[in-house]
Amino acid sequence: MLKREFIVLTFLLFISVSFSFGQNIVFSENFSGTTIPSSFLLIKNDTGTVSPDVSDFTDPWIIIDIGSSRMAASTSWYTDNGNGVPQSDNWMITPKMSISQLATVKWDARALDPQFPDGYELWVLDGVGITNPTAADFLNNGSMVFSVQDPPAGTGESSTWISRSIDLFNFGFSNTDVFIAWRNNSTDKYILAVDNIEVIDYFNIDSRLSSIISPTANSCKLETSESITVEIQNLGTDPLTSVPVSYSLDLGAPITETATFSPALNTFETGTYTFTNPIDLSMDELYSLDCWTELNADGNIRNDSLVKIIGSADTVVLDAMDYTTGFELFDFSDLKSWAWTFDNLDGGGDGFGIFEANFAKNGSFVLSANSNTLQSENDWAYSTCVRLTAGIPYSINYYHRTGVLSNGDPIQENFQIGIGNNPDTMGMIVLGSDSVASQDYERYAVSFQPATTDIYYVGINRTTDPSAGPGSPFLYIIDDFKIEDLVAPTAAFSVIVGSQDSSVSITNNSLGDGNSYLWEWGDGDTSILASPDFYQYGDTGFYQVCLTASNFAGSDQTCQTIKIEAVTLPQADFISSLNGLEITVTDDSKGSVNSWAWDFGDGTTAVGPGPIVHTYTEMEAFEVCLTVSNIKGSDTHCDTIVLTSIEDIITENNRLKIYPNPANDEFYLSLELPFMESLTIEFIDIKGRRIYSELIQVLGKHHTMYDCSKLEAGLYTIRVHSNKGYYSEGKVVIF
Structure with missing residues (x-):
């Protein structure tokens, strides 16, 4: 199965040390790094050359990514060496590990291409006296405990993830040191992937303290004589008839008694035991209750003990003070932060808890619910008990936020908040329901006015449905919870x-x-x-x-x-300015306007109030129109725009002037343009030769003196033209 990445929060309200059924994980590797761990030994025991299509396989086994998952992989796609495609022989060998009498190796595997399924073998080698095993050590002295042959001899490995498991004791490997190797020995296939390797020891005798059933983790008011009930599970292969069990309160002197079971507990069965010696939990404080089993020859002592933090909370009387908590577990000034209880009704194995987190709004802890990502959520968190007075209105408020999807978008979390006389769903009155989708903390509040003076618990219910939005819901976070007297509102x-x-x-x-x-x-x-x-x-x-x-x-x-005020029909108008082929228009309409539509007369349109710049391609006359609109209607105004060439402008009204004419030592050239333009001034003699040229920028009036004292006497043409090809010219006689 593919690996998934989760945000890990440190849960501190209930601390337990437990393991899966009768087992100890001796070795585990899920290949989450970018390379095969250095503790593994990789051996290429063939002479083949990988195909250029899989050139990333520079080692016998490498790490590859598929989606968000990483895994170990080996290829048998080799090039033809002239004698056909050689068989691969790539070994991935675990570090040496010590196993007990009953050991099992588990792993996940798949062939990435169903058309070219890889085969492989699993080998085990007794590691006593061996430091760096070779392929020959396995082939000569080891045992092949599993194999899948590639086609045509076999079917190859599955193209979807499949979990494999081999009991090593069935092959004579017990109470020893071993090396375990995966050998890709396929011929001309594609890629074999291996992931989630585990080596697990099982035990003949293994009693697990699975739960401290009572006292409850926290209570409104615990008494001077509270009984202790524990649950014991048999995770070994031998039946259990009696188990010594002990407890210690606040690291005090241990109390040991013997739990007997009739009939005996068989493998995986559970039984409960209630101590005959009760404990005093009447003080308003936190208690640490340690419970453990002491069974001789227990093969796995790591699952023998549990620690339960118990809060004995006196009732918070809201008439005397507000109830406020930032869920700071170890700050006793944070009133009753530990006196919350939790209920996971969706059976998803997750739910609310108090966690240490670096994204707390204040302090270091938050109340948070993780998603199981499998089904609709139905997780509850119940506050400590509070005494509310009939007829007095109260405000229940807190800050909340959510986690994010892989694309960075916040997840939408749905919730409801209620109040009842017990920390459970029975009789819980829903005060409000809503949703939140924000990485920033937002304040949420409801109000409540009890009809009777009584003990109440506030319940927060996370109801997010994973199928309702993209991705899987992940995290609902609450901080700075408060119950306080309700204040009359201020309208604004x-x-x-x-x-x-x-x-x-x-x-x-x-x-x-x-x-x-x-x-x-x-x-x-x-x-x-x-x-x-x-x-x-x-x-x-x-x-x-x-x-x-x-x-x-x-x-x-x-x-x-x-x-x-009344909205009247607008009156369209605009102002414009020309610069060669370029026109700039700006709305100058009267009245309120919702929309502007421009038509420049050459098939081009635009919207908006402007300024808008448009460039024509020809020197012509165009009708420019503006239509403005509001809820009362529309109005249109048009102006005819005449684009004039430089030749026309310069010659119009003799704007190009040369004087004195005839000239002897010097003459003046004068012209005027209504817009900015780059012009070239040229002197052409009677033979058509250009004897002088310069580039000038003209806007408005331009007046320049030219020295002609060194020119030969005769008739000259003074030509003025732009880079767009428009020009004008005049004559001057030099004597």
């Missing part, structure tokens, strides 16, 4: 009157928890939405907008008078 809002129509934009700025709202628009209509965003009036005039905010503690009202 801001309003912006629309300039384009008869609507108003509304923002609710009221203060207070658990509020309900009533909007009165002044025209007879009302709304009970918390944030209506906008309201559309049907007519002009003055209106008094009022907001009433209410909760169990009282109500408050505030009003504002607004003026809705």
Whole structure:
């Protein structure tokens, strides 16, 4: 199976040391690094050369990525060496490990291409006296304990992940040191992948302390004589009839008794035992309860003990103080943070807990629920007990946020909050339900006014459905939880009157928890939405907008008078400026405008108020039109734009002037342009030769003196032209 990556949080409310059924994991490797671990020995025992298509396989076994998972892989896709494609012989050998009497090796494997399924073998070598085994050591002195032949002799390994398991004791490997090797010996196939290797020891005698059933992890009020009940599980192969079991409270003197079972506990069966000696948990504090078994010849002592942190919490009386917690487990000024209980009703093996996390809003701990990613969530967290007084309104509030998807988007988490007389779902009254999808902490609040004075528990229920959105839900985080007296709200809002129509934009700025709202628009209509965003009036005039905010503690009202003015048909107009083939237009319409549509007369259009720059391709006359619109209708204004050539401009009204003419020592050239242009000035003699040229920038009037004292007498042409090909010219006589 593919590996998955999870955020790991340190859970501190309930600490246990336990292992899977009657086993000790001797060796484990899931190949999460970028290279095969250096503790492995890799041997290429063939002379083949890998195909260029799998050139990444520079070693007999390498790490490859498929999606978000990494795994060990070997290839048998070799090039033809002239005598056909050689058989691969690639070995991946574990470090030496010590196993007990009953050891099993487990791994996952697959062939990446079902058309070219790889075969392979699993070899085991007694490691006594051997440091660096060779392929020959395995072939001569080891045992092949598993094999899958590649086609045509066999079917090759499965193209989907398959879990394999071999009992080493069936091959004579018990109570010794061993090396275990995966050998890819396929011929001209593709890629073999191996992952999640485990070597596990099992035991004949193994008693597991699986649970401390009572006292509960925390309680509203524990007594001076609380019984201890534990659950014991047989994880060995031999039946259990009696097990010595002990406990110690706050590291005090141990109390040892013997739990007897009739009939005997067979493998995997459980039994409960209640100590005859009770304990005193009446003080308002945290207790540490250690329980353990002491069975002689127990093959696995690592699962023999449990530690349970027990909170004996006195009732919080809300009339005397607020209840507030940041879930700081080891800060006793953080009132009753440890006195929360949790219930996982979806059976997914996860749920709420108090965790140490670097993303706490304040402090170092949060209340958080991880996702099981398999099914709809139904996880509950229950507060410590609080005494609430009938008729007094209370605010229940906290800050929450979510985790993120692989693409960085926040996950949407659904939840509801309730209150009841017991820390369970029976009789829990739902006060509110909502969803949150934010990496930033957001405040959430509900209000409650009890009908009777009693003990209450607040319940937070995470109800996220993994199928409701992209990816799997992952993390719901809560911090800074508080139950306090509810304060009457303060009503406040801001309003912006629309300039384009008869609507108003509304923002609710009221203060207070658990509020309900009533909007009165002044025209007879009302709304009970918390944030209506906008309201559309049907007519002009003055209106008094009022907001009433209410909760169990009282109500408050505030009003504002607004003026809705008539919206008239706009009058289209615009201003324009020319620069050669380029025109710049800007809206100059009268009245309110919602949209602008431009038509430049050459098939080109544009939208927006401008300035908008458009460039024509020809010197012609074009009709430029602007259409403006609002809710009352539209209006269009057009202007005819005449694009004039430089030749026309310069010659118009004799704008190109040469004087004095005739000239002797010097003459002046004068011209005027209404726009910026780059011009070339040339002197051409009577034989058509260009005897002088310069480039100038002209905008407005241009006046230049030219020295002609060294020119031969005669008739000269003064030519002025632009880089677009337009030109004008004049004559001057030099004597």
